[in-house]
Amino acid sequence: METTLLYGKENLSIQLPEDAFVVEPKNLQQLKDEKNGIKEALNNPIGTPPLKEKVDESDTVAIVISDITRPTPNHILVPLLIEELSHVPLENFVIINGTGTHRDQTREEFIGMLGEWVVDNIRIVNNQCHDKETLVNLGESKFGCDVYLNKEYVNADFKIVTGFIEPHFFAGFSGGPKGIMPGIAGIETIMTFHNARMIGDPLATWGNMTNNPVQDMTREINAMCKADFMLNVTLNKEKEITEVFAGELYEAHDRGCAYAKEHAMVKCDERFDVVITSNSGYPLDQNLYQAVKGMSAAHKIVKKGGAILVASECSDGLPGHGNFAKIFEMANSPEELLEMINNPEFKMFDQWQVQKQAVIQTWADVHVYSLLSDEEVTGAMLKPMASIEGTIEKLKEVMGEDLTVAVLPLGPLTIPYVEE
Secondary structure (H helix, E strand, C coil): CEEEECCCCCCEEEECCCCCEECCCCCCCCCCCHHHHHHHHHHCCECCCCHHHHCCCCCCEEEEEECCCCCCCHHHHHHHHHHHCCCCCHHHEEEEEECCCCCCCCHHHHHHHHCHHHHHHCEEEECCCCCHHHEEEEEEECCCEEEEEEHHHHHCCEEEEEEECCEECCCEECCHHHHCCCCCECHHHHHHHCCHHHHHCCCCCCCCCCCCHHHHHHHHHHHHCCCCEEEEEEECCCCCEEEEEEECHHHHHHHHHHHHHHHHEEECCCCEEEEEEECCCCCCCCCHHHHHHHHHHHHCCEEEEEEEEEECCCCCCCCCCCCHHHHHCCCCCHHHHHHHHCCCCCCCCCHHHHHHHHHHHCCCEEEEECCCCHHHHHHCCCEECCCHHHHHHHHHHHHCCCCCEEEECCHHHCEEECCC
């Protein structure tokens, strides 16, 4: 049988055994009129008065956006927010790019993300997690760190967070308060948010919002300097808007998560020998760091000792920031990586992504189809593959002709699970 994986901007068609099990969320249709749907949500928000009524003409307004690694339709959301607040002078707005620990975006990238009019008329700043001059200390978190958030955000009279809601491999779901924490936080706060204990907690996983320490921390920190309004959307596999959630931060986010969970959760009767996954295509599959999310989705339904085959274009190669590649050089196996990272004295940003990958690799082999060189893939303790079909044939020699195969064409946009 033939199926198509979300891969880069063009996608990838592959041939699979006829009995392969396809695991994907319900196919949701694009809103008939995305712009009117957003305007309706801004005028009839969840748990709060309409946006326009909440903002005074003299207010300074901060709009937090997700960075280039997320497919949030900022080019639609941000102009509509500015239009809705037309009584506020343009010079009163600032757009804060929630980079977390990721790299800055360029002017050209901002034009692609927001449109040229926004870039030419609204001040835009990248969050600088390492620069305390651009951050404000709001106090201490119960999770054991000082809380630093972006100064432009903290000082704004009115604060808006945008984003999109999808399953997340340790926060349960993305969007909502996660746009602020870790999006516009300082490195000390981000390091605690991603420490080995938090990431290793069994409740810090796909689709779980109950007693999830990662989600609990992001909500605690948001409460210290809460966004006055949230505008989030859900997307289908074509990256089209399927629903809009706007209003009070926690109530609107909870409603959006419930909606995403209803459509993304897919039950499987048993685990599979081989699970093929994408990383949701561009922009999430731009580098190997992000590809861990696709691996993690497949991990939910692969047998112990099985194989995960992930197709992630990695057009930007290894991440152009941080320590992701460097950490792999500090150990000789996934087991050694976990031992090193779980040592409370070990602290290096990006360790969380390596930790998640290493946990997966102690369960199953991971093969990668990408634009990366074989040396780059093996340097991350992964197995390069020239083709998915060829790798399946090789695995049959080891596992037998009757090996079972599942495929996640949309990668981490799906939450597969087995009741065990």
